[in-house]
Amino acid sequence: YGSIGISPAATAAWRAHAVTQGSMPQVGRADAYLQAASRATRSGIEGVVPNVWPINVFEPCWSLYTLHLAGLFAHPALAEAVRVIVAQLDARLGVRGLGPALHFAADADDTAVALCVLRLAGRDPADDALRHFEIGELFVTFPGERNASVSTNIHALHALRLLGKPAAGTSAYVEANRNPHGLWDNEKWHVSWLYPTAHAVAALAQGKPQWRDERALAALLQAQRDDGGWGAGRASTFEETAYALFALHVMDGSEEPTGRRRIAQAVARALEWML
Known part of the structure; x- marks a missing residue:
């Protein structure tokens, strides 16, 4: 470059x-x-x-991963765009994984999200590239990392579950990094707790149709602002509100009727603020 x-x-x-x-x-x-x-x-x-x-790897990977969180990965209107990006990622993923850009050092985070996207698209990638970053029961973002990233391990967990691989240790690490309210607020790569929380909910629920988390749901609903949005700072933001809605979208699938009504009310308030 x-x-x-x-x-x-x-x-x-x-x-x-x-x-x-x-x-x-x-x-x-x-x-x-x-x-x-x-x-x-x-x-x-x-x-x-x-x-x-x-960041010509990071951007397409996270864009398609976000479509999945929103339930839009398989939307017919997006099929051609998704197909093109998936083909590019499949061709680029090597035995050492992927970094944020072509010809840049590989890391566990980009590699894990790329594996998620490829599996969601029906491909069957090997997990070897991700295993390069495995140390004990967690994943380092890159060799020599001194403090592990929660979201990197969240993405690794999601990838392993999508691929049908054992991930008990990684799951335990993700669970152990909740705050007392059941949310994730100690992510070093993102200032907002809503980013790792949305991704953690998706990863923990993957492959578990009956998965429920009443503590996280209650905390997430309580964090909704009076205007209907969410935000870690002084005001609601569109991005953070979207993260909250992604998490609620996942939780809604396995909730009891009472919980689903609460989620529907929160979503309606959020949409009114966003639109």
Whole structure:
């Protein structure tokens, strides 16, 4: 790409130093990368760049995974777009897994979500690439990681369950990382507790039609704001409200009538706020 670690900031810093050392062929590649990164924002403002670019594995993986959480993975209107992305991911997944971008170091998080997407699309990928990151009963995001990521293990659990592989240790790790209210709020990759909570609910419920979690459901419903949305900060946000709705969508499938009525009321309030 001509970048330093797919980071526009690191690339710009390297370039600033390199030009003081005389002309170098790599400076031209760095310039081209920074210009392409700026164009990718579509802002039209010179110097505005993404914090990381490109992420041409992460974005399609998480987009399709999110369609699954929303119950839209198999929607006929999206079938062709899903087919194209799945074919690309299938071709790119190697024995070492995938990272956020092509030609970037593989990690357990991107690999796990890619496996989820491929299995949801009817493919039968091996779990070997994910096993490279397994240490004991949990998964590290990348070799040498000092503190494990809860969401990486949530995604690993989801992938293993979709593939029909044993995952008791990973499941226990995910369960052990709840807060006293039954939610997940200690994820280092995302500022909002709603992100890991939505994904954890989906992973824990996978393959278990009778799975229910009244404690998490009660806490999630209680966290709904007066305006109908959800948010970890001072105000509701569309993204976090979507995460809450994803979790409720999963929970609704195995709830008793009383619980389903409570979920329906919360969803109606959320939709009124969102729309």
